[in-house]
Amino acid sequence: MSVTKSVCIMGVTGSIGKSTADVVLAHSDRYRVDAVTAHRNVSELARMAIELRARYAVIADPALYDDLKAALAGTGIEVGAGETALIEAAERPSDIVIAGIVGAAGLRATLAAIRRGAVIGLANKETLVCAGELMMEEVRKYGATIIPVDSEHSAIFQVLDRDATDKVERILLTASGGPFRTWSLADMADVSREQALAHPNWSMGAKISIDSATMMNKGLELIEACRLFPVPEPQVEILVHPQSVIHSMVEYVDGSVLAQLGTPDMRTPIAYALGWPERLELKLPRLDFTAIGQFSFEAPDINRFPALRLAREALRSGGTLPIVLNAANEVAVAAFLAGRIGFLDIANLVEATMASHADEKLVDIDHVFATDAVARCSTEDMITQKA
Numbered sequence: 427m428s429v430t431k432s433v434c435i436m437g438v439t440g441s442i443g444k445s446t447a448d449v450v451l452a453h454s455d456r457y458r459v460d461a462v463t464a465h466r467n468v469s470e471l472a473r474m475a476i477e478l479r480a481r482y483a484v485i486a487d488p489a490l491y492d493d494l495k496a497a498l499a500g501t502g503i504e505v506g507a508g509e510t511a512l513i514e515a516a517e518r519p520s521d522i523v524i525a526g527i528v529g530a531a532g533l534r535a536t537l538a539a540i541r542r543g544a545v546i547g548l549a550n551k552e553t554l555v556c557a558g559e560l561m562m563e564e565v566r567k568y569g570a571t572i573i574p575v576d577s578e579h580s581a582i583f584q585v586l587d588r589d590a591t592d593k594v595e596r597i598l599l600t601a602s603g604g605p606f607r608t609w610s611l612a613d614m615a616d617v618s619r620e621q622a623l624a625h626p627n628w629s630m631g632a633k634i635s636i637d638s639a640t641m642m643n644k645g646l647e648l649i650e651a652c653r654l655f656p657v658p659e660p661q662v663e664i665l666v667h668p669q670s671v672i673h674s675m676v677e678y679v680d681g682s683v684l685a686q687l688g689t690p691d692m693r694t695p696i697a698y699a700l701g702w703p704e705r706l707e708l709k710l711p712r713l714d715f716t717a718i719g720q721f722s723f724e725a726p727d728i729n730r731f732p733a734l735r736l737a738r739e740a741l742r743s744g745g746t747l748p749i750v751l752n753a754a755n756e757v758a759v760a761a762f763l764a765g766r767i768g769f770l771d772i773a774n775l776v777e778a779t780m781a782s783h784a785d786e787k788l789v790d791i792d793h794v795f796a797t798d799a800v801a802r803c804s805t806e807d808m809i810t811q812k813a
């Protein structure tokens with residue numbers, strides 16, 4: 427007989443949040459929702475809190491407290507607002523926290539969950555890029571558990587022999603190549619917001635869709651993989667696989683390669699994290715290998731996709747550069763989405779911000795936030811000067 431587990435869904439109004447809600451609702455006999463959070467989307471947060479029968483709903487923007495209170499009046503759902511309430515949501519004793527906030531904004535809440543020794547289904551890769559080493563130290567100290575939700579890292583987690591990580595020769599991190607995989611740099615210069623948002627295989631939030639188009643997503647995932655798994659950076663290779671069916675592979679010293687495959691649907695890795703160490707049944711379309719016909723593979727092109735080179739450089743620096751890379755990228759992606767800069771400016775701004783920053787040894791979490799803030803200002807200044 428299975429026991430009912432309680433879930434906290436951070437970023438419930440987003441793409442990961444909604445996929446998590448789908449899985450939880452499909453298994454309402456096994457899961458009940460404790461807390462749900464969003465940034466500014468009050469109406470959707472209220473609707474989902476009611477549908478999920480959540481006990482606590484938090485809006486991160488404190489100015490929207492009264493709106494959320496009004497939207498949930500008479501439901502009995504407790505309401506909170508602001509960063510303190512976001513942290514409180516993560517600190518409540520739910521059995522699993524799904525970290526589905528986008529960007530470094532999710533760091534404090536994820537840390538709060540780690541510090542109460544929670545099981546965390548982690549989608550919010552930017553937190554690991556910014557503060558992964560410190561987070562993993564806290565995970566060990568407080569006995570927390572991180573189950574990766576990012577599809578590639580879920581795949582690696584599923585096929586990695588944790589008792590024999592010294593027998594791993596390579597991790598093959600697969601990449602779709604994004605909507606501009608075959609485009610020249612000249613053609614990429616003029617792409618529109620809509621073209622860049624149109625991922626060939628996955629339906630995702632705006633920020634990660636742009637990251638996939640620049641391939642910064644794979645750069646962030648390279649850093650994420652090195653934070654999560656005890657495999658050195660040179661042994662993590664990026665492999666372009668345009669079908670997005672093989673979600674990543676692990677090669678061992680005997681030449682065996684283990685892979686995890688599935689349809690490109692985030693409900694599968696989310697269900698894996700929610701159910702771990704068991705597996706949940708999901709009634710999704712199964713892979714039809716004869717319809718797929720062929721798998722193909724290509725080497726990544728770091729000249730057309732410089733974000734891959736920048737992420738490796740940041741990771742190799744061993745200090746604060748990954749924080750700078752991430753902060754600059756967040757600011758540049760927002761500027762591209764707002765029509766303030768062109769597509770190729772994104773990686774150029776990340777490179778220029780990294781060049782303006784003296785890499786330092788990372789001291790503590792406050793150092794992460796301070797570095798993040800300085801890098802954001804530098805990138806924003808560069809954008810303003812360019813305009």
Ligand SMILES: NC(=O)C1=CN([C@@H]2O[C@H](COP(=O)(O)OP(=O)(O)OC[C@H]3O[C@@H](n4cnc5c(N)ncnc54)[C@H](OP(=O)(O)O)[C@@H]3O)[C@@H](O)[C@H]2O)C=CC1
Pocket residue numbers: 436437438439440441442443463464465466467468486525526527528529531532549550551552575576577628629630631632633634692
């Ligand atoms: N989408 C996907 O398939 C995948 C996503 N990921 C990762 O998961 C994370 C979420 O991605 P995705 O779901 O696509 O993103 P979305 O943009 O779709 O959703 C983001 C969620 O975070 C909330 N949010 C945004 N900013 C803040 C903030 N400052 N404070 C608190 N909450 C905030 C949003 O609230 P509101 O709606 O109110 O703005 C929303 O609920 C990212 O780190 C991404 O890289 C990883 C693998 C796959």
Ligand SMILES: CC(=O)[C@@H](O)[C@H](O)COP(=O)(O)O
Pocket residue numbers: 576577578600601602603604628634637638639641643644692
């Ligand atoms: C679904 C998921 O995990 C995304 O991170 C996905 O990997 C994006 O696709 P790319 O391979 O194009 O970055």
Ligand SMILES: [Mn+2]
Pocket residue numbers: 576577578647
């Ligand atoms: Mn991914």
